[in-house]
Amino acid sequence: MQGSIIGTLFGLLSGAIAWLAARAFVAHHRDEAVDLAWLLEDARGALTPLGALFVAALALLGAFIGGRAAGTAEVVVALLASALYAAITVIDFRVRRIPNPLVVALLAVGALQMLWLGRPTLASAALGLLVGGGIFVLLALLRRGAMGAGDVKLAAAVGWLVGFPLALTALFWGIIAGGVAALVLLITRRAGRKDTMAYGPYLSLGGWLLHLAMLGLLPWGA
Numbered sequence: 001m002q003g004s005i006i007g008t009l010f011g012l013l014s015g016a017i018a019w020l021a022a023r024a025f026v027a028h029h030r031d032e033a034v035d036l037a038w039l040l041e042d043a044r045g046a047l048t049p050l051g052a053l054f055v056a057a058l059a060l061l062g063a064f065i066g067g068r069a070a071g072t073a074e075v076v077v078a079l080l081a082s083a084l085y086a087a088i089t090v091i092d093f094r095v096r097r098i099p100n101p102l103v104v105a106l107l108a109v110g111a112l113q114m115l116w117l118g119r120p121t122l123a124s125a126a127l128g129l130l131v132g133g134g135i136f137v138l139l140a141l142l143r144r145g146a147m148g149a150g151d152v153k154l155a156a157a158v159g160w161l162v163g164f165p166l167a168l169t170a171l172f173w174g175i176i177a178g179g180v181a182a183l184v185l186l187i188t189r190r191a192g193r194k195d196t197m198a199y200g201p202y203l204s205l206g207g208w209l210l211h212l213a214m215l216g217l218l219p220w221g222a
Contacts, residue, residue: 010062
């Protein structure tokens with residue numbers, strides 16, 4: 001019970017900070033915003049319904065994690081990473097950018113995780129970073145314009161956070177999720193074959209799920 005309360009409070013805090021960061025970045029790049037009224041509201045205003053949902057979701061996630069985590073370290077690390085992934089998702093959907101500071105923050109969470117929890121090992125994290133970044137560099141070269149530098153950096157950060165070989169699984173599911181989303185957009189005619197799409201949200205989804213599993217916070221583990 002105490003863990004759930006701590007998780008809820010930390011989820012509220014991390015969610016609010018992440019939302020404010022996402023809102024500020026989107027507002028700064030408003031001239032580049034993609035018309036996604038069907039999906040996301042404009043991030044202007046004190047707290048839009050999307051913002052309230054964003055913060056509430058992090059609070060609920062915090063309660064869930066707090067109830068399952070073995071200790072405070074897992075709660076803090078999981079919620080910090082979750083908040084960063086959520087902010088990256090909102091920003092990339094809205095302005096097709098993945099801010100470098102958020103990627104650096106993910107790397108910092110990975111370093112904190114290694115120091116506090118001892119996992120993954122430094123060698124595993126470094127290999128995950130190289131493999132994750134390397135795979136997306138190749139994809140970017142093979143399909144010019146399909147992947148941006150932000151996607152490459154995010155893939156590297158995902159690899160750093162979960163280590164090798166989990167990085168491969170995280171990226172696999174991220175690519176699958178992105179492929180399904182692209183297919184839906186084509187079928188619904190919201191995008192054409194030559195249109196680009198935000199890939200960060202799907203990489204974030206794969207990385208987020210594998211990270212929670214690695215920390216033992218999901219029923220099936222990793």
